[in-house]
Amino acid sequence: GEDVEQSLFLSVREGDSSVINCTYTDSSSTYLYWYKQEPGAGLQLLTYIFSNMDMKQDQRLTVLLNKKDKHLSLRIADTQTGDSAIYFCAETGPGGGYNKLIFGAGTRLAVHP
């Protein structure tokens, strides 16, 4: 079945770049997503990338996709304390159905001064 894996914790200094990594198993995944969850809140869609793309940039966020290795990363430039949250990688596509988002366990990003 489909599986999405992420490292559980990342700590960075304010102003540095953060890189959150994700691997997935479903090679038929069509879309891959990054969601942000702040404490006690729901999920906020940050960005998504179509599987035929290698890179997508949106202001401070850069998504890199290595489809051969089934590896997705999210880079946050100039990380701020407000970026502290849990970041979830998710995939959807023919394997799981376009309805179904398969989430990783989430990476907790801690930003310190």
Added chain:
Amino acid sequence: GAVVSQHPSRVICKSGTSVKIECRSLDFQATTMFWYRQFPKKSLMLMATSNEGSKATYEQGVEKDKFLINHASLTLSTLTVTSAHPEDSSFYICSAREAAGGITDTQYFGPGTRLTVL
């Protein structure tokens, strides 16, 4: 942007009682809503897909008689946890999809409901 609300945000109940959680799309019509369950420090697990006017589709291992879902209108879906037990304690999150059938249609998530069963 599209906003999804959930009510209540937090509920504490006694074992054996039933609890209803509402999920509303505030500024768009959602033909499809999704219910997720999130365990502490774990990922979100899809419980069921709720389509307006039809029966919900449950994921494998989710008891449909335990978790009753009703999607009576294009802006409201409800999840009722029947005869709740402590193991049902969790964070329940709904999401709503704005348009029907599109591949790129985004799921907008509610803020979640923390259920604690004593």
